[in-house]
Amino acid sequence: MTDKIKEHIETLLRDAPRTRRTVDLQEEMLASCLDKYADLIASGKSPDDAYTTVIAGIGDVDELLGNARGRTMDRRLLGPMSSSLWSLVVLGYLCLGFLFNLWHPGWLIFLFGALLQNLLTAAFTASGRRKGPLTGALYISATIVFLIFGFGTSKWAVACLVFMLAVAIQQILRFIIIWRDAS
């Protein structure tokens, strides 16, 4: 049953970034829950009852994780800001097209929109969960560089190298994050 308690605590903290703080919190909670469980058993409770009481006593850890994750901007702002972003992107595209007849390279503005959207999402996401949007931003940047370089020089084979560079950057960033969390 103590393994079940351990598993439950691990599940609760599964989504939290693996920082020193989370690891400490997990050990502290486990010690506390095991103490409580032992006390309940000693007072004559059945293992099942004791387990249920211990789990119910943990409460809402999200509030605590919110604290451990660090504060982020109010997520409710993300929706309106994304809508504004895309309205401006469409407006920008139409302006480039009608005013300057730049329909062709002008469509690249949508890629910039996607890049900004990813960065915006990352800004509204708790640190530790930003991997998705930031990886997205990196590869969209790579695509933008690839297309601009390709259209500009017509050397598409050389332009391809930017994707290898993106992979390299991603691996380096991963390494830095792991190293930072470990220290």
Next chain:
Amino acid sequence: MSIASDLIRGNTDMVILAHLSKRDSYGYEINKMIQETSGQRLELKEATLYGAFRRLEEAGCITSYWGDETTGARRRYYRITPAGRAALAQSLRDWKEARDIIDALIQKDTDTDGGENHDR
């Protein structure tokens, strides 16, 4: 009961500091003390308790260190700092003042009510 526990929850930090001012302690022991001293009427959720510890630690009111338990998980002990003692003294003054004011206000209202009832 729910209003009472809300009132108490608002003073969790003071309760924890008061306990730590006697001796170093860890989460479960503090919660057990709260449960026993309150005659089983109050028990904090783990999350509430750890939230308070983090807050107090960030404010410099307490420090923590790990116990040397060899079986199972290690306990995390908390120790009150001089700043924590000062904060506790201040909270106690505030609490007593608030209690006196509320007592006085309630007393006055009860007396008035009593008087009106008596007239009828």
